[in-house]
Amino acid sequence: MIKGLPKVLVVDDEQDILELIRHSLAKEGFEVHIAANGAQAIEQAKKVKPEIIIMDVMMPVMDGMEACRQLKELPETKHIPVIFLTARSEEFAELAGFEAGADDYIAKPVRNRVLLSRVKAILRRRNALVTPEPEKYDFDNLKIDRERFVVEYDGRTLQLPRKEFELLSFLASRPGRVFSRDEILENVWGNEVLVVDRTIDVHVRKIREKLDDKFIYTVKGVGYKFES
Amino acid sequence: MIKGLPKVLVVDDEQDILELIRHSLAKEGFEVHIAANGAQAIEQAKKVKPEIIIMDVMMPVMDGMEACRQLKELPETKHIPVIFLTARSEEFAELAGFEAGADDYIAKPVRNRVLLSRVKAILRRRNALVTPEPEKYDFDNLKIDRERFVVEYDGRTLQLPRKEFELLSFLASRPGRVFSRDEILENVWGNEVLVVDRTIDVHVRKIREKLDDKFIYTVKGVGYKFES
DNA sequence: ATTCCTTTGTAACATAATGATTAAAGGACT
DNA sequence: AGTCCTTTAATCATTATGTTACAAAGGAAT
Known part of the structure; x- marks a missing residue:
């Protein structure tokens, strides 16, 4: 469920902008x-398969x-959204950047906020269709509610700190499995x-x-498991 | 629902097309x-609240x-459907117009029939599908009235500023959910x-x-949630 | 069983992360 | 000009998280 960091490929000849x-x-x-x-961009794109290219x-x-044109022709890279950086926004239309297959553009000078929100917006749309995982695990006297981020044990509602919650929740996602x-x-x-x-x-x-030594069991030499 | 004539905002720099x-x-x-x-479009949109923008x-x-992007940001105008006019139909897909939040597009040259049917279709769809979003959330001693843009808490009626209202109202739309x-x-x-x-x-x-520390709770490391 | 060795439990501490709170700047609207 | 809203930045308090050291427990070999 937790996937790696989203990869971004940034392409610019100016070292400082790049940095x-x-x-x-x-x-x-x-x-x-x-x-x-x-040229390098295409090479990199094929190799690292970024989620997005700027x-x-x-x-x-x-x-x-x-480069964009070529990327949009290669089957391995054609689906990767490309954001252009241009000196002026009007330039982009004239430039026929969309003709080349770009997905969006940002006018220079680039403001961090704008860049970030644009990137996130595109990634969000891409990921919109991902299946949501079940938001609730339900056991005898223990409920784990990922939506509310609480566990209910023995009648009471507990607020575990994040790591504890995630850990318990992870183990509980496959009860019995070590x-x-x-x-x-x-x-x-x-x-x-x-x-x-x-x-x-x-x-x-x-x-x-917090859970009276129930639910999480040690398997010595191997690891931990959840069992209700 | 919509009383009076449906309002349409048309935006184009070419005078004759506009006419x-x-x-x-x-x-x-x-x-x-x-x-x-x-720029004018945004100004107008805020003022006249059209049912649709072309x-x-x-x-x-x-x-x-x-402009579309900005319109989709403003709470007063974000719900208004936008139809783009583009020179060529293929352009639109490439154009990432949908990324900007557009709802449809029409290829130029604009033919009246097409325009009209497209506009009507969108209006119809809106009126039919518009999520009957509850205009009122009602909790124990807190009522959130989206229609009047006020909350009633503990007997009194409060006028929260826009952002505060929207924030509270959003969290309250899914009570418990972090x-x-x-x-x-x-x-x-x-x-x-x-x-x-x-x-x-x-x-x-x-x-x-304003609400005596009730209703909004922090889940450290995760976010906020509403609970009554 | 005894010993030795490995693995896990526990407590105490250090550090990092996170949120609350305040003050103040900048904008929009009167 | 003045008010109110929105946003940022800075400071502070609190809690979460991670590390370590030592104790305890379990298992294997003798």
Whole structure:
């Protein structure tokens, strides 16, 4: 359910603009790849399969328009939305950027806010059709309500801290199944795990405390499992 | 529901096209308002609250796309359907007009028949499908009246400022459900979000102040939720 | 059973993340 | 000009999260 960071490919020949955009997107939680011209962009696009491409129109070697055209022809990359950076907004219409297959454009100078919201808007539309996961797990005397972000245990309603909640909720998503600490880290903490796996133990401890040592069981040498 | 003549706002920088469309729509029984560019369009839209907007894509000052985007951001105008006029039909798909929030498009040259039937179709659809969004949320000692734009709390009637009202009202539309700040921004601020997410916190604070810290609860690390 | 070794539980602490709150700037509208 | 709304930024308090060290428990081999 938790997928990796969304990848963005940023293409611009001006080093400082590249850095600027890279930085602000990275801070927002994107995995940012870069290229300095159209040719590199195509190469990168094929390799990293970004969710979205942000590309300057004017570049040496191969300009953005031409690169976009080529990207829209390759089966592996034709579906990737492309946002153009242009000097002036009117320019874009004249430039026939849409003819080249671009999905949107942003006028320079690029304002972070605008860039981010535009990128997010496009990604949002793309992901709109993803199946939502079940929002409620229901056991004998324990309900886990992902929508309200609370668990109801033994009549009372508990507000677990996020990590504890996510951990419990993850284990409960496959009752009985044992998960190794690595699996847990990957699923609850996410792709870039920079946490010692014993951290899990501590969280488990806290959850057990709140749920009277029920529900989460240790399988020594293997991991943890949920059982009601 | 809609009383009086249905109002249409037509936006085009070319005077003769404007006149043409105005004439044929007026003959058909619409109250026609006009604007010559995106900026005027927004101004007019806010003032006359048309049932539908027909807008050229390419215009000086502010193009149709940008205008559409902005219209879809404003709470007063976001619900108004927008039809684009484009030079060629294929252009539209590429144009990402839908990204900007457009509801339909018509290829130029505009033929009266097509225009009329398209307009009528959209109006029909609206009237039929418009989510009968409850105009009133009613809780124990809190009523939210979207029609009058007021809340009644504890006997008294409060006039919350727009953003506070929209925020409260949005959270209350799904009581219990936790919304992340991003979700809130998307729904309350609109497609093109240009504010820092901490802005929400401040509005929440103000609402809480007025409602004695009831109703809006924080789920740390996740977001906010409404509960009565 | 005893010992040794590995794995897990627990508590205490340090640090990071997050939200509350306030003040103030800038805009829109009177 | 003045008011009110919206937004930002800065500070502060609180809680969440992660790490470590040591205790306890479990298992395997003798």
